[in-house]
Amino acid sequence: SISWNAVASATGYKVFRAVGTTAASLIGSTGDGVLTFVDTTAIAGTSYTYSVKATTAAGDSAASVTNTGWRNISSPATLAATDGSNTANVTVTWAAAGGATGYRVYRAIGAGAAAQIGTTTAAVRTFIDTTAVAGTSYTYSVRAVTAAGNSDLSPSDTGWRRRIAPASVVATDGTSTTSVTLTWAASAGAGSYRVMRSIGGAPAEEIGSTTALTFADTDIAPGVT
Numbered sequence: 368s369i370s371w372n373a374v375a376s377a378t379g380y381k382v383f384r385a386v387g388t389t390a391a392s393l394i395g396s397t398g399d400g401v402l403t404f405v406d407t408t409a410i411a412g413t414s415y416t417y418s419v420k421a422t423t424a425a426g427d428s429a430a431s432v433t434n435t436g437w438r439n440i441s442s443p444a445t446l447a448a449t450d451g452s453n454t455a456n457v458t459v460t461w462a463a464a465g466g467a468t469g470y471r472v473y474r475a476i477g478a479g480a481a482a483q484i485g486t487t488t489a490a491v492r493t494f495i496d497t498t499a500v501a502g503t504s505y506t507y508s509v510r511a512v513t514a515a516g517n518s519d520l521s522p523s524d525t526g527w528r529r530r531i532a533p534a535s536v537v538a539t540d541g542t543s544t545t546s547v548t549l550t551w552a553a554s555a556g557a558g559s560y561r562v563m564r565s566i567g568g569a570p571a572e573e574i575g576s577t578t579a580l581t582f583a584d585t586d587i588a589p590g591v592t
Contacts, residue, residue, distance in 0.1 A: 370403045371431060374421035381427060382406075385416045391430070396422070411440040412466045412513030437515035440466040443492075448507045448526025457496040457505065457526040463489075464511035464518060471517065472496075475506045481520070486512075499528040501556055530554055546585045553580060566591065 369382060382404045383391035395404055409415060414437045421428040443461040452458070459472060472494045473481035485494050499505055504527045511518040533551040542548075549562065559578045563571040575582060 368403060368405050369417050369419070369434075369436065371419045373400070373402055374428065376423055377421040377428075378424065379422040380404075381420045381422060383418045383420070383430065384409075385418075386413065391416070391418055406436075406438075409436075409438040410466075411438045412468070412515050413437060414515040437513075439516070440464055440511055440513055440518050442511055442518040443470070443509050443521040446507060446509055446521045446524050448505070448524045450525070451527050451529035454501065454529050454531045455497065457499045457507070457528050459494045459496060459507045459509070459524075459526065461492050461509050461521060463492060466513060467511035467518075468514060469512040470494075471510045471512060473508045473510070473520065474499075475508075475523075476503065481506070481508060496526075496528075499526075501528045501530040503527060530557060533557075533560065544589065546583045547587060549582045549584065551580055 371380070378399050380397045380401070381393055382395045382397070384394045384406065385391040394406060394408065397404055406415075414435050416433045416435050418430040418433045420430055441464055443464045446459065446461040449458045461470070467489050469489050470487045470492065471483050472485045472487070474484045474496065475481040484496060484498065487494055496505075504525050506523050506525050508520040508523040510520055531554055533554045535552040537550050539548045551560070554560075559576055560580075560582075561573050561576045562582045562584070564574045564584065565571040574584060574586065
C-alpha cells in the first residue's frame with residue numbers, strides 16, 4: 368500500500384513503480400483527494416521503488432521522493448517437530464512457502480522468546496536440532512526468507528529429544544528371600560527413574576520410582592523370575 372501527502376490544486380495522482388535500476392513505469396492513478404494506492408500486482412518477496420506525480424489541468428508535477436516497499440510471502444503453513452523419536456536430536460519439518468529463497472528456524476522454551484537456531488536453503492525443508500537438551504520440551508517455528516525480507520512465523524509445534532536409557536541394569540538372582548534388588552548406571556540429566564517389571568511375556572508395568580540408582584522390589588513371590 369502506497370500513501371502520500373496532498374498537493375494543492377492537484378486533480379489526481381499517478382503512481383509509478385520501478386524494480387532495481389530500471390526506469391519507473393506507471394501502474395495506476397487516483398482521483399482528487401485519494402491519497403493511497405493498493406498495488407495488487409506486486410510479486411511477493413520482490414522489493415519495488417515507488418513514486419507519485421500530482422496531476423493538474425496543465426500537466427503532471429515532477430515525481431515525488433521515492434520509497435521502497437514489498438509484498439510479503441505466506442509463512443510455511445504446517446510444521447512438525449519430533450516427540451522423543453530418538454536420543455540424538457529433534458527433527459523439524461515444514462511445508463514449502465511459495466517464493467521463498469530459504470528458511471530460518473526458531474526455538475523457544477516455555478513462555479520465552481523464540482531465538483533463531485539455524486537456516487536452510489529453499490529446497491531443504493528439514494532441520495535437525497542436535498543442540499536440544501534431552502528431556503526438555505521446545506517450541507519450534509519457521510520463517511520463509513526472500514530477497515526483500517522474511518515472512519511471519521509459521522504455526523508452531525513442540526518437540527523433544529529422548530533421554531538415553533539407563534545402561535548396565537542388573538537384578539539379583541536369588542540372593543535374598545525377601546526382595547530382588549536392581550541397580551543401574553546413571554542416565555545424563557535424569558532427575559528420577561521409573562522401574563518397570565514383567566512376568567513371562569506380559570507387558571511391563573511400573574512398580575515404583577526413585578531418585579537413586581537402586582530399587583528393592585519386595586512385592587514378589589519366591590521362585591518367580
